[in-house]
Amino acid sequence: MQRHSGVYDPEDLSLLGTIFDEAIAALPASMRTPENRTAIAQLILQRAASGEAGLGSLMNLMGAIASAA
Numbered sequence: 001m002q003r004h005s006g007v008y009d010p011e012d013l014s015l016l017g018t019i020f021d022e023a024i025a026a027l028p029a030s031m032r033t034p035e036n037r038t039a040i041a042q043l044i045l046q047r048a049a050s051g052e053a054g055l056g057s058l059m060n061l062m063g064a065i066a067s068a069a
Contacts, residue, residue, distance in 0.1 A: 020044055
């Protein structure tokens with residue numbers, strides 16, 4: 001994933017959206033609050049801005065959460 005001046009390609013945005021959707025789906029219904037959704041979105045964007053390594057580790061974390069749910 002490449003970042004240019006804070007602008008993401010449509011493919012990158014699609015991937016980030018998928019990660020977000022999977023993270024939210026992994027939460028129990030009681031934790032799917034607007035505040036938690038915002039915090040998760042911010043975390044995903046921060047990791048995306050840090051590069052592929054940060055995003056890869058986030059994807060691994062989301063996979064582990066989904067497996068445990």
